[in-house]
Amino acid sequence: MAIPFYGITPGMTLFPGAFQQPLPLNECLKNSVDVRQTLTEYRITIQTQKESWLQCIGYDGKIFYVNCKTKILTEEKPDIFKTPEELILATCPWKEIEQDGKVVYKNKRTGEIVNEQPEIYKLVTQRIQQLKEKNENKQIKEENVNKKEEMIQMLKDIGVNSQSTWEETKKKMKIIDGMKKKEVRGIFNEYVGTLKEEEKLKIEKEKKENRKRCEELLSQMIQERIITIEMVWEDVIKIIKEKNEFLTLSDKDIIEIWKNELVIEEKKGIEKWRKCISENEQMNNEMTRDAFYKQCDLMNIPKYYQEKLYQFYLRDIEQKNEDKKRKQQQDEQLKKRLELKVKTILIEMSNKREILYGDTPDNFLLNVKDIKLDESIKLDLFKKEQSYLKDQYLNVYDDVRDIINSNFGVITPNMSTTTFIKFYSIFDGRVNCLPRKYLELALTELCSHSSLDSKKHSPPSLDLPLEKKKLI
Structure with missing residues (x-):
């Protein structure tokens, strides 16, 4: 026996039998194994499905929604079925309802009802209106694009080309709904203009390809x-x-191609013969023009290249001279910097008493061994510094002689220790902490003479490298 069915909407019930207790639709779905099959058996119309949600219509025409997974039935439209405008409206806590024949606004959270439109609801509806206008404009553009494409296809079908005129074409065209005559003519002009541009590009491409073939052919003729x-x-x-x-x-294009090939071939030839000239030892030095040409003839260099090669030759010689001069300047600057460095080290050693008058240069040369400068230059600098140190020694020499003349009269290697101690005390007070070695060197020189006359005796000369003397 068929089960009688009445319009089913949320809240309504099924009557499986005339004398049975009414059964809610929610319960039917909850106990069903297959939601779609259950709805089909109860003659529920399924309109569409999005993901797990079904949109259904009851016999009374009302729409409701069923979730196939959770088996929930609801009149509220799920987000998956909402339009962008409805999604925006769903974020608003207020909704528009009708009460006693009037439009009022109800707060979905608190249940509050107001007659005036809330401010937040106004903002939401304005946003929805902007979105609708945007969609409408987009739809209009799409419709216009479709009409334009239909129009262009029509122009293709009736055989419009780049030489077609509007007067000839409009007689063959059909009227497209919703398009004005001005719009149609504008599309025609645009289409014909596009065809002309395409033909122009095609001609230019063919001309370019033909010119390239001619360039290759001319190059081949030159090679052969x-x-x-x-x-x-x-x-x-x-x-x-x-x-x-x-x-x-x-003729203009041919001349241009020839000039380009001429430049290329000249460049190749000049590079080839310049290399030959650079490898020829006889042409490495400066030569007169006649001598250069004569040598070119001996090397079988074509006359066409000789003048150009001579100009390059002069430039190369000039460049070599400039490079040589620049190298000399750089070497000279480097030499000056190294000399200054050596001189600085020499002065520092002298100030620290690491070098004194009469010393050999061994210690100094050891300190500057890593500086790449000729040893002869280093020795010259050392000798100049010794000249300066000699002046210091002369002062000591004079002081020692004065002390001896004033206090001792004469001094010999056999003098007593007490006498020498007295002498040193007098010397230290007058010389102001000059090296004691100068005192010993002066005493050694003075002790070797019987008289201390300053006119007859002088300190040793620096003409030859000094040897360390045995001090008393």
Whole structure:
């Protein structure tokens, strides 16, 4: 026996039998194994499905929604079925309802009802209106694009080309709904203009490809020596015009191609012969023009290149001289810097009493061994510093002689220790902490003479390297 069915909407019930207790639809779905099958058995119309949600229509025409996974039935539209406008509206806590024939606004959270439109609801509806206008504009644009594409297809079908006119074409065209005559003509002009541009690009492409073929052909003719760069233009053009490929080119294009090839071949030839010249030892030094040309003839260099090669030769010689001069300047500057460095070390050693008058240069040379400067220059600097130190020693020498003359009269190597101690005390008070070695050196010199006359005796000379003397 078929089960009687009445319109089912949320809150309504099924009557499986005339005398049975009514059964809610929610319970039917909750106990069902297959939601779709259950709805089909109860003759519920399923409109559409999005993900796990079904949109259904009851016999009374009301729409409700069923979730196939949770088996929940609801009249509220799920987010998956909402339009962008409805999604925006769902974020608003207020909704518009009708009460006693009037439009009022109800707060979905608190249940509060107000007559005036809340401010937040106004903002939401304004945003929705903007979105609708945007969608409408987008739809209008899409419709216009579709109409334009339909129009262009029509122009193609009736055989419109770049030479077609509007007067001829409009007689063959059908009227497209919603398009004005001005719009149609604008599309026609745009389409014809596009065809003309395409034809222009095609012609330019063919011309470019043909020119490239001619360039390759001319290059091949030069390689095969059919044409040489030494030939006059009248002979060149005569040979070129015999080739059919060049007939499509203007004389201007042919001249331009020839000039370009001429530049390329000249560059190749000059590079080749310049290399030969650079490898020739006889041409490494400066030569006169006649001597250069004579050498070029011996090397079988074509006359065409000789003048250009001579100009390059002069430039190369000039460049070599400049490089040489620059190198000399750099070497000189480096030498000065190294000399200054050595001199600085020498002065520092002298100030620290590491070098004294009469010392050998061994200790100094050891300190400057890592500086890449000729040893002769280092020794010259050392000798100059010794000249300065000699002045210090002369002062000590004079003081020692004065002390001896004033206090002792004469001094000999056999003097007593007490006498020497007295002498040192007098010397230290007058010389102001000069090296004691100078005192000992002066005493050694003075003790070797019987008289202390300053006119007869002087300190040792620095003409030869000094040797360390045995001190008393």
